[in-house]
Structures are given as structure tokens and as C-alpha cells.
Amino acid sequence: MDEANKQVTEKSQEGEKPRDVQDRSSISRRDLLKLAGAGGVGLLLGSVGVGGVWAGTAKLAAPTASTASNADPKQVIPFYDAHQAGIVTSAQDFICFAAFDLTTVKLSEVKDLFRRWTEAAAKMTAGQPVGGEEDQQSMPPADTGEAAGLHPCRTTITFGVGPSMFDARFGLGAKRPEALADLPRFGGDSLRPEWCGGDIGVQVCADDLQVAFHALRNLTRLARGVAVLRWTQEGFQRTGGSGPAGETPRNLLGFKDGTGNPDIHDKQAMNDIVWVQPSKQPAWMSGGSYMVVRRIRMRIEVWDRSTLSDQEATFGRYRSSGAPLGAKNEFDPLALDAKNEAGQPLIPLTAHSRLAHGEQPAEKVLRRSYSYSSGIDRQTGQLDAGLLFICYQRDPRTQFVPIQQRLAKRDKLNEYIVHVGSAQFACFPGARQGGYIGEGLFE
Amino acid sequence: MDEANKQVTEKSQEGEKPRDVQDRSSISRRDLLKLAGAGGVGLLLGSVGVGGVWAGTAKLAAPTASTASNADPKQVIPFYDAHQAGIVTSAQDFICFAAFDLTTVKLSEVKDLFRRWTEAAAKMTAGQPVGGEEDQQSMPPADTGEAAGLHPCRTTITFGVGPSMFDARFGLGAKRPEALADLPRFGGDSLRPEWCGGDIGVQVCADDLQVAFHALRNLTRLARGVAVLRWTQEGFQRTGGSGPAGETPRNLLGFKDGTGNPDIHDKQAMNDIVWVQPSKQPAWMSGGSYMVVRRIRMRIEVWDRSTLSDQEATFGRYRSSGAPLGAKNEFDPLALDAKNEAGQPLIPLTAHSRLAHGEQPAEKVLRRSYSYSSGIDRQTGQLDAGLLFICYQRDPRTQFVPIQQRLAKRDKLNEYIVHVGSAQFACFPGARQGGYIGEGLFE
Ligand code: HEM
Ligand code: HEM
Numbered sequence: 001m002d003e004a005n006k007q008v009t010e011k012s013q014e015g016e017k018p019r020d021v022q023d024r025s026s027i028s029r030r031d032l033l034k035l036a037g038a039g040g041v042g043l044l045l046g047s048v049g050v051g052g053v054w055a056g057t058a059k060l061a062a063p064t065a066s067t068a069s070n071a072d073p074k075q076v077i078p079f080y081d082a083h084q085a086g087i088v089t090s091a092q093d094f095i096c097f098a099a100f101d102l103t104t105v106k107l108s109e110v111k112d113l114f115r116r117w118t119e120a121a122a123k124m125t126a127g128q129p130v131g132g133e134e135d136q137q138s139m140p141p142a143d144t145g146e147a148a149g150l151h152p153c154r155t156t157i158t159f160g161v162g163p164s165m166f167d168a169r170f171g172l173g174a175k176r177p178e179a180l181a182d183l184p185r186f187g188g189d190s191l192r193p194e195w196c197g198g199d200i201g202v203q204v205c206a207d208d209l210q211v212a213f214h215a216l217r218n219l220t221r222l223a224r225g226v227a228v229l230r231w232t233q234e235g236f237q238r239t240g241g242s243g244p245a246g247e248t249p250r251n252l253l254g255f256k257d258g259t260g261n262p263d264i265h266d267k268q269a270m271n272d273i274v275w276v277q278p279s280k281q282p283a284w285m286s287g288g289s290y291m292v293v294r295r296i297r298m299r300i301e302v303w304d305r306s307t308l309s310d311q312e313a314t315f316g317r318y319r320s321s322g323a324p325l326g327a328k329n330e331f332d333p334l335a336l337d338a339k340n341e342a343g344q345p346l347i348p349l350t351a352h353s354r355l356a357h358g359e360q361p362a363e364k365v366l367r368r369s370y371s372y373s374s375g376i377d378r379q380t381g382q383l384d385a386g387l388l389f390i391c392y393q394r395d396p397r398t399q400f401v402p403i404q405q406r407l408a409k410r411d412k413l414n415e416y417i418v419h420v421g422s423a424q425f426a427c428f429p430g431a432r433q434g435g436y437i438g439e440g441l442f443e
Numbered sequence: 444m445d446e447a448n449k450q451v452t453e454k455s456q457e458g459e460k461p462r463d464v465q466d467r468s469s470i471s472r473r474d475l476l477k478l479a480g481a482g483g484v485g486l487l488l489g490s491v492g493v494g495g496v497w498a499g500t501a502k503l504a505a506p507t508a509s510t511a512s513n514a515d516p517k518q519v520i521p522f523y524d525a526h527q528a529g530i531v532t533s534a535q536d537f538i539c540f541a542a543f544d545l546t547t548v549k550l551s552e553v554k555d556l557f558r559r560w561t562e563a564a565a566k567m568t569a570g571q572p573v574g575g576e577e578d579q580q581s582m583p584p585a586d587t588g589e590a591a592g593l594h595p596c597r598t599t600i601t602f603g604v605g606p607s608m609f610d611a612r613f614g615l616g617a618k619r620p621e622a623l624a625d626l627p628r629f630g631g632d633s634l635r636p637e638w639c640g641g642d643i644g645v646q647v648c649a650d651d652l653q654v655a656f657h658a659l660r661n662l663t664r665l666a667r668g669v670a671v672l673r674w675t676q677e678g679f680q681r682t683g684g685s686g687p688a689g690e691t692p693r694n695l696l697g698f699k700d701g702t703g704n705p706d707i708h709d710k711q712a713m714n715d716i717v718w719v720q721p722s723k724q725p726a727w728m729s730g731g732s733y734m735v736v737r738r739i740r741m742r743i744e745v746w747d748r749s750t751l752s753d754q755e756a757t758f759g760r761y762r763s764s765g766a767p768l769g770a771k772n773e774f775d776p777l778a779l780d781a782k783n784e785a786g787q788p789l790i791p792l793t794a795h796s797r798l799a800h801g802e803q804p805a806e807k808v809l810r811r812s813y814s815y816s817s818g819i820d821r822q823t824g825q826l827d828a829g830l831l832f833i834c835y836q837r838d839p840r841t842q843f844v845p846i847q848q849r850l851a852k853r854d855k856l857n858e859y860i861v862h863v864g865s866a867q868f869a870c871f872p873g874a875r876q877g878g879y880i881g882e883g884l885f886e
């Protein structure tokens with residue numbers, strides 16, 4: 001392996017290797033370009049070369065090679081880590097999200113569940129079946145088998161607990177984080193109980209939908225007698241290799257989605273925005289993060305009748321380039337003060353980007369949303385498709401909530417969307433080997 | 444381009460290039476291996492090389508390079524062809540299936556719809572947006588935009604009409620094919636109207652779910668005022684690159700699914716099994732095929748409690764290798780007469796493979812199924828996941844129906860599945876450039 005090649009491989013093992021140019025942390029981008037110019041050919045050859053030996057390392061797409069798949073299906077994102085994976089991890093192609101309700105009232109059984117889940121999650125994210133011993137003919141197989149032979153596909157499994165976990169059942173009331181306050185009702189909400197809440201939230205993401213499904217199904221199976229599914233939602237974005245490497249994916253309204261997100265490679269920003277700091281209470285959440293999930297249906301048929309001007313005014317960005325109105329490039333800053341000849345703001349006062357951007361840096365969230373499409377809504381006869389909005393933050397009360405309050409009140413996008421599901425979860429810090437996820441809360 | 448390389452490229456443009464080793468047509472397999480040995484390195488280099496110029500040609504994965512993605516996202520499967528694409532096309536990773544009902548009673552409007560659909564399908568399968576002219580600010584964009592910048596991803600769009608198309612509304616009654624008889628009721632069916640029937644069936648497949656969704660959505664939009672969605676179902680299999688190239692994908696019961704399928708590269712077999720022959724009536728179906736769709740829910744929780752022996756007896760195959768019971772390799776023939784020491788058949792009389800295999804070669808069908816996972820069934824509180832079973836044949840009355848009658852009666856698999864949806868469609872022959880899909884029926 002030549003030196004440059006090795007360097008990139010090592011980086012990729014941190015599990016944060018950018019597979020797309022949402023990575024704007026210019027150093028690794030530039031490294032890549034340099035490599036593509038100089039040793040790039042060797043790099044490509046090596047990465048697709050005589051199979052197997054590179055297991056667990058990233059295959060890098062040279063930026064010029066748009067046919068190459070962007071992420072190596074063999075890449076493993078380590079499960080045991082200071083933080084849980086799946087939060088500042090560059091978004092995989094698919095999500096299987098699930099909310100569970102506990103059917104036990106014994107805390108000891110909840111602990112056991114999280115111990116089993118931790119062990120299984122560590123295996124499945126490494127591409128191994130749960131269980132492990134040889135299957136016996138006279139027993140149900142330990143693993144359900146549909147991912148046999150498939151690669152890890154950057155699977156991450158992220159666990160959290162909802163506000164209901166702290167009700168009378170388990171005696172955990174005193175440990176409830178203040179930040180996990182009930183979300184207020186937002187104007188326009190049309191929440192349906194079948195897509196709300198849950199004692200436990202589990203976000204499974206992977207670059208392969210079958211691999212993600214397999215993980216969630218095996219977790220569900222391990223919960224038998226202790227917890228049942230309350231609601232689930234699958235989601236997708238365009239597959240890694242299906243577009244030019246590094247383009248921001250588009251949502252189902254046809255706009256690039258994720259441009260204004262903070263940079264996941266900026267550790268300082270992630271500490272400021274995402275990770276609960278050690279100075280905060282409760283201690284068991286230190287190094288964790290709060291996840292807010294909103295199932296947001298799009299009124300696709302209405303949107304599809306609106307003019308391009310209207311659509312661009314709605315987001316305050318151009319559809320084609322993703323650039324802010326009045327600017328040229330996707331990542332140009334929002335010129336919130338700029339006016340047109342008539343003295344009107346270039347980016348309308350009701351534009352989604354303007355309202356979501358806010359004025360306070362402390363209000364930022366890290367979005368990690370997926371598109372969904374779930375057949376036809378029986379109530380309306382229209383496509384049930386939209387956005388499974390997910391964001392992570394240190395404190396929803398000062399981040400998601402004020403943003404969403406502004407959006408609910410004034411966002412022009414409200415003509416085209418309706419929030420039908422909602423949940424939030426306190427996502428634990430990571431587990432160390434030998435420990436288990438949730439240990440800090442349950443012990 | 445060297446000679447060997449060129450040869451493979453040309454083959455791949457037929458749109459039938461095997462992306463996995465379900466292709467057991469040994470010639471192309473051997474070609475590939477030869478190439479990988481000799482010119483393989485150059486091949487790989489070329490195929491990921493200085494982007495863009497090779498648009499529309501296949502990137503070939505060397506069989507040894509299991510990290511490589513199996514299909515080139517830039518590959519276009521030609522829309523205009525003697526047969527419709529998406530039938531004997533090696534299965535893509537995703538499906539968006541939709542059944543439409545016509546809201547018009549004017550045949551002229553139906554014709555116009557199919558003309559618009561043909562034009563749009565030709566564009567979208569080539570990776571182009573519908574419409575085409577520059578978007579105007581004061582108009583709704585012609586294309587909904589969420590696939591902008593994405594590759595064609597081997598998109599196919601396959602159209603058919605259901606039995607209801609021939610009722611009193613359009614005066615087409617006399618043209619109804621006898622082969623499109625109503626399906627009989629099968630024992631155990633638990634069909635729900637929301638997953639049954641439809642005047643028109645559209646099967647969109649692609650190696651990217653967002654690309655497939657985009658195509659179906661734009662077709663739906665083009666149908667406005669003429670047809671509405673009746674039901675839809677998304678489905679998946681493991682993504683091309685997520686497992687060793689060429690392995691038969693597994694269904695959600697963990698078994699390899701597709702082993703016993705006829706070889707799509709065997710033209711004679713496809714004529715015998717799939718394509719309606721010129722000698723048959725009606726003439727407008729010559730070169731077409733009949734599609735049967737069954738939405739089959741799996742009782743996953745029950746399955747997961749059954750022993751490995753039970754599971755293998757259910758299919759008559761080993762879970763791990765996919766080989767028939769008593770045999771060694773996946774593609775070994777089913778030894779239907781073999782007995783164990785106790786004199787019992789090795790492959791039980793109620794095994795799915797045995798019953799589905801049948802005794803008459805003329806009964807074979809070409810299966811093209813996908814796994815689905817659609818959240819939780821409100822009626823049972825369990826996962827709504829299973830198989831979107833799709834098969835193609837010359838005549839369902841003598842192919843799907845007798846097989847399914849045997850299965851419904853005796854299949855051990857019935858303990859673990861329930862058919863909840865059903866539809867069938869007469870899928871037209873292909874269209875030539877300048878013509879439109881369905882022309883033979885409507886003109
Ligand atoms: C279906 C619903 C939604 C859609 C389609 C949508 C789409 C978009 C788009 C296209 C952008 C511009 C590109 C970008 O910066 O990513 C954007 C920005 C943003 N959205 Fe949304 N969004 C939705 C809901 C929400 C919700 C519920 C929140 C609540 C917190 C939110 C927060 C944000 C933020 C913080 C930004 C970045 C603003 C900036 O700082 O530039 N979005 N959204
Ligand atoms: C959820 C429902 C079903 C599942 C999970 C399932 C699964 C399987 C599996 C694992 C095999 C063995 C591997 C292979 O040859 O592909 C198989 C074979 C087969 N199945 Fe199914 N199947 C289902 C429903 C059906 C239905 C409704 C039909 C109706 C026509 C059918 C027809 C066949 C045929 C023709 C074969 C090949 C038999 C042979 O000639 O060897 N299957 N199926």
C-alpha cells in the first residue's frame with residue numbers, strides 16, 4: 001500500500017470518513033483531490049483489487065469517477081465508542097426507525113434487554129449475525145438470516161429513551177432530564193397517535209435497506225416478552241453511487257436538503273450543537289444527544305401545481321443549484337438583508353431557510369432526515385410520502401423548539417406539508433466494550 | 444478501448460447484461476472470468492476512469508472484486524424494444540409498483556395518457572427529466588426534480604392493463620384476452636380490497652429507490668384528471684454491492700429466493716415461458732406477457748420461533764447454501780424421488796419447492812419478486828413485511844394458477860404467510876420509436 005493510500009485508509013477507519021461532499025472540511029477533500037491527481041489510479045485499483053483483504057477499510061471514490069460507488073459496503077462503523085454512532089456519522093442511504101413500548105414493569109428486564117441489544121448491535125454493525133454459535137437443527141436459528149453474506153454497509157444503531165420512560169412504572173422519575181420536556185403543541189400539527197411517542201427509540205441506518213431491516217427485526221425479536229413495536233418508518237435517500245459523488249441529496253420536493261447543516265467534521269461545532277456536555281445534568285446523558293423525530297407528510301399534488309418561482313420563494317433557495325436566492329453557489333451564505341429593486345427582501349420573510357436559520361447560533365440543530373414513501377393514505381387517497389425529519393441537539397427546548405415555533409407560525413412551506421408524527425428520545429452516550437448502552441441510567 | 448473490453452461493453456448494451464451470477468448462462472460468465480484474469484485490471488481501470496465518457500455502458504465487476512458495485516448506475520436499459528423492459532431484465536434493487544384506476548370514460552383520453560406516459564418513460568429510463576425545455580419561473584416545473592443529477596440506474600417501466608379495463612366503460616370488451624380470466628379464489632386467501640386490482644398496472648424498477656419513486660410520481664402527475672392511484676407498494680432486495688457479486692438474494696425468511704427460476708438469457712425458455720407467441724390471440728398481446736402480482740405478508744414472528752429443521756423442510760432447501768435437501772450445491776436439481784433411511788422423501792411432500800416445481804415444464808413462470816416492509820399492521824400490531832410476489836408468463840390459467848392451487852392446498856409455507864393483495868395485468872409488447880405503449884389495443 002503506498003503512503004498516501006494508507007493515510008486515507010486510516011482516516012476512513014474513524015468511521016467519519018466523508019462519503020459525500022457534504023463533507024466540506026476542506027482538508028480531507030483536498031487530500032482526496034490530490035490523491036486522485038497523483039496516486040489516484042493506484043488507489044482505485046487497490047480498492048477494487050483482489051477482493052477481501054481490505055475488509056473494513058473504505059473504498060474511496062475519486063471525485064472524478066462518478067460511476068464509483070461512494071461508500072465501501074465493507075466499511076464498519078465501530079459500535080463501541082465515546083458517543084453513539086449514527087449521529088455525527090455521514091448519512092447512510094437508508095433508515096429503519098422504530099419506537100418500542102415496554103410491556104414489562106420490571107427494571108431488571110429492561111436492563112437485560114439493553115444488555116442483549118448492545119451485544120447484538122455490536123455484532124450486527126460489524127456485519128456478523130446475532131447469536132454466533134452454529135445453528136442447531138432442533139432450535140430456531142439465533143439470527144433470522146436475511147443478511148447472511150451481506151457486508152456491514154456502514155450500519156449504525158442508535159438508542160434513546162422517550163419521556164414516558166420516566167413515568168411511574170420504573171421509578172426513574174427523578175432521573176428525567178429537564179431537556180426531555182414534553183414538546184409543546186405547534187400550530188398546524190395534525191399528529192396521529194400511530195406515529196407518535198414510544199418508551200424507546202431506535203434509529204438503524206445502513207447503506208443497504210435489507211441490512212437495516214435485518215438489524216431492526218433482530219432487535220425486535222430480542223425484545224420479545226419485554227417490549228413491542230409501537231411504530232416504525234423506513235426512509236431513503238438516493239443511493240451513494242447513483243449520482244455524482246458528493247452532491248447534496250434532494251428531498252421529494254426536488255430541493256437539495258442538508259446544505260445549511262453544520263459540518264459533522266467540526267468537533268467544536270458538534271460539541272456546541274449536538275453533544276450534551278459534562279457540565280450538564282443528568283450525568284448519565286453526558287456525551288449523549290437528544291433526538292427529535294417528526295413524520296412530515298408532503299402535499300405532493302399541491303406542490304406539483306405550484307410555480308417554480310413559488311417553490312424557490314418557499315425555501316429561499318434556487319431549485320437547480322441549491323444556492324440562496326440572489327447568490328450563485330450552493331454553499332454561499334444566506335443574504336438575509338439583501339433587497340430587490342422594489343425594496344423587498346430577496347429571501348422572503350416567510351422563506352423556510354430564513355426562518356429555520358434564525359439569528360442565534362446557539363439554536364442550530366444537526367439534521368439527519370430521510371425521505372419516505374408509504375403507499376397511499378386511506379383517508380385522502382393521496383400518496384403518503386414526505387420527510388422523516390430527524391435532528392440531534394444538546395437541548396430541544398432551546399434548539400428544535402424555538403425553530404419549529406417560528407416555522408409553525410410563518411413558514412411558507414406549511415402550505416405543502418403537515419406534521420403527522422412526533423417523538424423525542426434522550427440518546428445515551430456510547431458504551432465501552434464490556435458495558436452496555438443505557439448503563440448510566442439503569443444502574 | 445481494448446478488444447475484449449469493447450466486446451463486453453457491447454453486450455452490456457443489450458440491456459440484459461447479467462449483474463449477478465443468477466446469470467448462469469455459462470458463456471458470458473466464462474467471458475467475464477477470462478477478462479478478469481487477463482485484461483481485468485485494465486477493465487476495472489477503464490470502467491471507473493475519467494468520468495462521463497462511458498455514459499450508458501456497463502461497469503463490470505470482476506467476479507473476484509466483491510467490493511465493487513455490481514451494476515453501473517449509468518447503465519440505460521433501452522425503453523423502445525420489441526418486448527417491454529423490466530420482464531426478462533435482471534432484477535434491479537428496488538421496485539415501485541402502482542395500480543391505477545381510470546377516472547375518465549373516454550377512450551381518447553386513455554390513448555393520450557399512454558402517449559404521454561410512453562414519451563415520459565423513454566426519457567426517464569434514459570435518465571432525463573420529463574418535459575425537457577427550460578423551466579419557466581411562472582410555471583410549475585415539468586419535472587418534479589428529485590432525480591436531478593442522478594443516473595438512470597437501469598430504470599425500467601413496464602405497463603399493463605387489468606381485467607377491469609375490458610368492462611363496459613371503453614368498449615374494449617371484445618378485445619379482452621382469454622388468458623386474462625379472473626383469477627380463481629385460492630384457499631387461505633385473505634385479500635384486502637386496498638391491495639387488489641386496478642385498471643392499469645405499472646412496474647417501475649431501478650437500482651435506486653429515489654430514482655424509481657421519481658418515475659412513478661411523474662407518471663402519476665401526468666395522469667392527473669384521467670387516472671388516480673389505486674394502490675402502490677415499494678419493495679427492495681439487498682443492494683447490488685452489499686454482498687458478494689452474484690449471490691442469489693435472500694428473502695425476509697432468510698432463504699435464497701430465485702434459484703429455481705428459468706434463465707433469463709435463454710431465449711428459447713423465455714419464448715416458452717414468458718412471451719405471448721404470435722400464434723395466440725389477441726394479436727395486440729403478441730410479444731407481451733401476463734403479470735401476476737400477489738402481496739404476501741409473512742408471519743415473521745411465527746417463523747422466527749420455528750426450528751431450523753422446520754424452516755428447511757418448509758422450502759425443501761437448506762437455509763445456508765440454498766441447496767435442495769439431500770444435495771450439496773444451490774443449483775443442484777431437486778431430487779424429488781430421493782428417500783431417507785426411514786423411507787420418507789428427503790424433500791417433504793408439502794415442501795414449497797416441490798409443490799411449486801410441479802411436473803409439467805409448461806407450468807413454469809418467471810418470478811421477479813421483491814421484499815417489502817411497510818411499518819406495522821394496525822389490525823395485528825405486527826410488522827407488515829413480506830414478499831411482493833410478481834411473476835410473468837404466457838398464460839396465467841396454465842402457469843400461475845395451477846401452481847398456486849397446489850400451493851394453496853398443501854404448501855407447508857402457508858403456516859407462515861398470508862396472501863393479502865392480488866392483481867393481474869396484460870403487459871403489452873414493447874413500443875417502437877414514434878409509437879406508444881398500448882397502441883395495438885387502443886387503435
Ligand atoms: C418536510 C419538511 C421539510 C422540508 C422539505 C425541509 C427542507 C429544507 C430545505 C430544502 C432546506 C434548505 C437546504 C438546507 O439548508 O438544508 C432546509 C433548511 C433547513 N431546515 Fe428544513 N425542511 C423541512 C422541515 C424542517 C423542520 C421541521 C425543521 C425544524 C427544525 C427544519 C430545519 C431546517 C434548518 C435548521 C435548515 C437550515 C437553515 C439554515 O441555517 O440555512 N426543517 N430545509
Ligand atoms: C411469501 C411467499 C413466498 C416465498 C417466501 C417463497 C420462497 C421461495 C423459495 C425460498 C424458493 C426456493 C428457491 C427458488 O427456487 O427460488 C421458492 C421457489 C419457488 N417458488 Fe416460491 N415463495 C413464495 C411464494 C410463491 C408463490 C405464490 C408462487 C406461485 C407461483 C411461488 C412459486 C415458486 C416457484 C415456481 C419456485 C421454483 C420451484 C422450482 O422449480 O424449483 N412461490 N420460493
